[in-house]
Amino acid sequence: MDVLKHFKKGSPKPELPNDGVLRLFLMRFCPYSQRASLVLAAKHIPHHKIYIDLSEKPEWYTDFSPLGKVPAVQLTAVSGQPTIVESLVIAEYLDEQYPVHQLFPADPLRKAQDKILIERLTPTIKAVYPLLFTIDPPEDALPKFENALDVFEVELTKRGTPYFGGTQIGMVDYMIWPWFERFPALKHVLPERYELDKTRFAKLLNWTDLMANDEAIKEIALDSQVHAQFMVTRQAGAPNYDVAFPVTVD
Amino acid sequence: MDVLKHFKKGSPKPELPNDGVLRLFLMRFCPYSQRASLVLAAKHIPHHKIYIDLSEKPEWYTDFSPLGKVPAVQLTAVSGQPTIVESLVIAEYLDEQYPVHQLFPADPLRKAQDKILIERLTPTIKAVYPLLFTIDPPEDALPKFENALDVFEVELTKRGTPYFGGTQIGMVDYMIWPWFERFPALKHVLPERYELDKTRFAKLLNWTDLMANDEAIKEIALDSQVHAQFMVTRQAGAPNYDVAFPVTVD
Numbered sequence: 022m023d024v025l026k027h028f029k030k031g032s033p034k035p036e037l038p039n040d041g042v043l044r045l046f047l048m049r050f051c052p053y054s055q056r057a058s059l060v061l062a063a064k065h066i067p068h069h070k071i072y073i074d075l076s077e078k079p080e081w082y083t084d085f086s087p088l089g090k091v092p093a094v095q096l097t098a099v100s101g102q103p104t105i106v107e108s109l110v111i112a113e114y115l116d117e118q119y120p121v122h123q124l125f126p127a128d129p130l131r132k133a134q135d136k137i138l139i140e141r142l143t144p145t146i147k148a149v150y151p152l153l154f155t156i157d158p159p160e161d162a163l164p165k166f167e168n169a170l171d172v173f174e175v176e177l178t179k180r181g182t183p184y185f186g187g188t189q190i191g192m193v194d195y196m197i198w199p200w201f202e203r204f205p206a207l208k209h210v211l212p213e214r215y216e217l218d219k220t221r222f223a224k225l226l227n228w229t230d231l232m233a234n235d236e237a238i239k240e241i242a243l244d245s246q247v248h249a250q251f252m253v254t255r256q257a258g259a260p261n262y263d264v265a266f267p268v269t270v271d
Numbered sequence: 272m273d274v275l276k277h278f279k280k281g282s283p284k285p286e287l288p289n290d291g292v293l294r295l296f297l298m299r300f301c302p303y304s305q306r307a308s309l310v311l312a313a314k315h316i317p318h319h320k321i322y323i324d325l326s327e328k329p330e331w332y333t334d335f336s337p338l339g340k341v342p343a344v345q346l347t348a349v350s351g352q353p354t355i356v357e358s359l360v361i362a363e364y365l366d367e368q369y370p371v372h373q374l375f376p377a378d379p380l381r382k383a384q385d386k387i388l389i390e391r392l393t394p395t396i397k398a399v400y401p402l403l404f405t406i407d408p409p410e411d412a413l414p415k416f417e418n419a420l421d422v423f424e425v426e427l428t429k430r431g432t433p434y435f436g437g438t439q440i441g442m443v444d445y446m447i448w449p450w451f452e453r454f455p456a457l458k459h460v461l462p463e464r465y466e467l468d469k470t471r472f473a474k475l476l477n478w479t480d481l482m483a484n485d486e487a488i489k490e491i492a493l494d495s496q497v498h499a500q501f502m503v504t505r506q507a508g509a510p511n512y513d514v515a516f517p518v519t520v521d
Contacts, residue, residue: 099380110386117379129367130349136360 027262029074034081041098043068046086048075049265050251052146052199053108054092055241059195060115062237064122068094074262109139112192124192138176138185139196145169146200152207156256163215170222173197177224183231190235194228201229202242209249210256277512279324284331291348293318296336298325299515300501302449303358304342305491309445310365312487314372318344324512359389362442374442388426388435389446395419396450402457406506413465420472423447427474433481440485444478451479452492459499460506 024035027048037044045061045068047054061068073082073091086093090106094114105111116124125132148166151158177185185193207215217226232238243265254261274285277298287294295311295318297304311318323332323341336343340356344364355361366374375382398416401408427435435443457465467476482488493515504511 096380103380103384105380105383105387107387107390110383110390113386114379114383117382129364130346130353130355132367133355133360133364134353136363137355137357140357140360 023070024072025266027072027074028079028082030077030079032079034079034084035071037069037071039097044071044085044095044097045069046071046073046082046091046093046095046104048073048091049262050243050248050260051075051091052203055199055202056108056196057092057094057111057115058241059198059237060112060124060192062240063124063190063195063235064115064119066115066119072262076260109136109196112196116192124186124190124195126186126191135185135191135193138193141172142197142200145172149200149204153203153210153252154255158211163211167218167221170217170225174222174225177228183228185228190232194232195237198232198238201225201232202238203245203248205245206248206252209246210252273320274322275516277322277324278329278332280327280329282329284329284334285321287319287321289347294321294335294345294347295319296321296323296332296341296343296345296354298323298341299512300493300498300510301325301341302453305449305452306358306446307342307344307361307365308491309448309487310362310374310442312490313374313440313445313485314365314369316365316369322512326510359386359446362446366442374436374440374445376436376441385435385441385443388443391422392447392450395422399450399454403453403460403502404505408461413461417468417471420467420475424472424475427478433478435478440482444482445487448482448488451475451482452488453495453498455495456498456502459496460502 028035043061043066045054045057047058047070049072058070060066071085073079075091078089083089085095086104086106088106092108092111093104093106094111095102095104105114113125125135145166148162148169151162152166173185180187182188184190185197204217219226233242247265250264251261254264278285293311293316295304295307297308297320299322308320310316321335323329325341328339333339335345336354336356338356342358342361343354343356344361345352345354355364363375375385395416398412398419401412402416430437432438434440435447454467469476483492497515500514501511504514
């Protein structure tokens with residue numbers, strides 16, 4: 022069973038089982054880590070989860086992930102036990118190495134278009150950060166966020182399917198989901214109990230409801246109140262990563 | 272024949288042949304554009320080149336590249352004539368769609384490792400910008416640049432092959448090349464006639480010499496003096512993209 026706390030500076034180096042099972046190094050609230058978790062869950066790939074405190078990384082972490090990055094996937098069954106990083110690189114590696122339930126379209130053009138769409142989340146990510154993680158976001162932060170989000174409402178309308186991946190969840194859906202899981206926390210961290218407009222974002226809200234019922238997503242999801250609890254600790258400059266776990270095991 | 276000037280604001284919209292041949296929209300000095308050019312040249316994929324002035328984009332450019340981005344490849348033989356953007360997305364699309372002379376390794380792990388290495392160029396790109404494009408770069412700019420570059424010297428030593436791709440040029444080689452083509456221009460733009468240290472960067476300099484003889488690279492290369500000439504116009508706040516062309520056709 023995975024240790025349900027974040028290892029940090031001073032934490033003794035854990036003895037990890039050398040059983041050829043993949044190791045995922047992650048932070049529980051990191052949306053990029055969640056991308057890797059989702060692909061592993063969707064494809065039912067066995068793995069150990071090792072949680073890393075990002076403000077105070079354990080001294081031994083670079084033994085596993087030489088660049089100190091999270092998420093990182095260590096391939097313990099491969100000679101040299103290499104580690105791969107970058108959420109999109111990990112996702113595509115897993116999709117190629119474990120082709121059951123393929124998430125990217127096989128067609129090179131559709132795959133390219135999906136990758137471009139994933140990149141187009143960047144302005145939304147940048148726009149939502151001040152809202153989630155600063156105590157007093159600038160006045161134009163909310164309209165900027167909504168304008169950035171329009172891209173995805175328009176794209177879902179254009180595609181005419183319930184998911185970005187079509188009639189089934191695909192790579193775009195999983196790669197953008199972590200941020201959509203966090204948007205409802207705005208209701209708790211913003212004074213005006215903000216929610217996405219039901220008309221302007223009708224398709225996206227329908228998509229959100231469908232996504233929330235996916236097995237892989239349910240397995241990893243955190244409630245918006247827990248996200249908000251973390252955001253408040255981070256806004257205060259002392260992120261508490263372990264609020265994700267009901268009981269912290271020492 | 273391609274028009275050898277950069278289209279800009281006010282330029283009449285060109286009549287592009289509708290012959291099913293790919294269209295590459297680029298800026299002649301843009302290293303990201305060069306990535307796309309190199310893959311097209313290496314794979315002998317016929318294409319038209321349309322040069323775009325990035326400081327003053329032509330009004331009609333979004334008709335071809337809806338996000339206004341460069342490089343952009345328009346697939347005129349595909350229904351709807353879609354355009355794809357992002358240099359790495361374009362490169363991987365071309366590698367999958369035109370598998371002759373495959374540039375990425377077929378093995379998913381090696382491919383993932385090569386993508387991570389390409390991402391690791393980012394600190395070098397950031398470090399070299401003040402040296403190339405500002406009139407009075409900060410004092411620590413040069414050591415920062417050299418420290419960032421060490422990654423690639425180390426990696427080439429570790430791989431023990433002449434190219435990052437092995438005994439033949441691969442995707443990493445082409446994706447990082449555009450910046451290495453520009454480094455010798457430092458000799459012209461920095462007062463101390465700077466060159467990379469022949470001992471510290473021995474493997475990289477050997478690699479540079481090999482790369483400079485590749486047919487695809489030769490087809491697209493610009494002399495370091497021409498790069499320097501452009502940098503000086505850009506340092507002065509008035510980038511002259513057309514210095515790339517010996518005679519500007521009006």
